[in-house]
Amino acid sequence: MTDIAQDMPWLRRAWQTVQSRVAEDRLPHALILVGECGVGKRSWAEAVGGLLLCDQPLGREAGQPIACGRCKQCELLAAASHPDIRIYAPEKSRMVKVDQVRALSSFAVASPQVAHHKVAIIDRADQLNINAANALLKTLEEPLPDVTLILLQESGRPVLPTIRSRCQTLTVPVPGNSEANQWLLTRVKNLPEDTQPSADVLAKALMLAGNAPRLALDYATGDFIGLRDTALDRFKDFMKSRIPVGEAARAFKSMGLEDTLWLFETWAADLARLIVGGSARDADAADMLGFLAKTTPGWRAHELLDMVKESRAAGVYNASPELEASRLLIAWQKLMPVKRPAA
Incomplete structure (x- = not known):
């Protein structure tokens, strides 16, 4: 069985921590893995589960055990039919x-x-x-001695302190652009030639995903980039008072x-960075955000971030994307400088 750190090198530190704990028979009963969306947290958790269930791990004596890939447990895992591992993820309510x-x-x-042994994974414990x-x-x-719980948490999304205090926390970094791009290229090469994204699409996918490789792959092979480009165009048009809020909001539906919330959060975070002299992650929005940064105090950008957090905390996941977009668009337009009448 392939070592997960060979497939995704940026997972190596968290993976080797677990390997050494397993080799020493002192793995804690509960782990939290923290990382950005799309860095491979679930793949890491499934690899840990495979290692814990395997009957004959390889490399244990060297302190770097991996699942053998040949025993009954590994065969059941490969067939996605092992009864002793369960994954619990958000439902339609998010x-x-x-x-x-x-x-x-x-x-x-x-x-x-x-x-x-048994393994339970909670994807998005946040x-x-x-x-x-x-x-x-x-x-x-x-x-319980024969159960390991693995909680996956997105960076910046809180988990109750009482839960965190009962788990060992590990962190996964986002790989650099070169490493993420290389991983992405190896994946798209396996796609049919007529469906392989162009270099420009891959670059934009990595930019939007903040170098999170799995998220970038989803973006590059799905329809997110096109939807996002349309939404950004309508956002700019609305900020310049060219279209009404309803028309702009429909682009987010x-x-x-x-x-939708993630996109507004990204723009608000970029605005906050630009205000203090940093750079924007979303290069396509940088011109508009840079213009706003010249006249916007920092607290206003953080106010926009808080609005997104409030929407998530309130559990508004049954709400309409258009309604939330309208609310946020109106808040954003208030940042536009007011034109003074000519003297």
């Missing part, structure tokens, strides 16, 4: 709900079905609703709420 955590708790207390977080806390407070 929240991890209490019923999912209760199912995790029931899974945790039951005996392993075919392996000697999106546990309050009831789910409290239910998870009870499971963390009563650790097809993106969905989470991507």
Whole structure:
């Protein structure tokens, strides 16, 4: 079985930490892996799960064990049919709900079905609703020797301190542009030639993804870039009072709420950076944001960031992307300098 750190070198430090703990038989019962969206956190968690379930790990004596890829457990994992590993992720509401955590708790207390161990992965532990977080806390407070919990958290999204204090936290960095680009190129080469993204599309995908390779791959091979370009054009038109707010907001409808919030969050963060002399991550929006940065105080940019955070914290994931976009667009337009009438 391939070492996950060979496939994604930026995961190496977090992966080797787990390898050494497994080799020494002192892996904690619960881990939190923190990293940006699209850096491979779930792949890392699944690799850890595979290592813990494997009957005959290779390289244990050298302190760098990996799953063998040949035993019954590895075969079940490869077929995505292993009963002793479960993944719990946000549902359509974009929240991890209490019923999912209760199912995790029931899974945790039951005996392993075919392996000697069990693994439960919570993807986006930062999106546990309050009831789910409290239910998870009870499971963390009563650790079981044959169960490992792996929580995945996006950078900048909080997890309850009471949950964090009961887990060992590991962090995954974002790779540099060269490393991310090389990984991306190796993946798109496997696509049919007529579907391979151009170099310009790959560069834009990496720019928008902040060098997060898996996210960039999704962007480069999906429709996000086109939707985002249209939304940015309408955003600029609205800021210049060329179109009404309703028309501008409609451009965000097809993106969905989470991507809409993410886009406004990215622009607000870029504005904050430009105000203090930094540079914008979204190069296509840099001209407009640079213009606003000349007259906007820093607290206004952070106010825009807070508006996005409030939308997420309020659990508005059933809300309309158009309505949220309208609310945010109106707040943004207030930053435009007021033209004074000629004397």
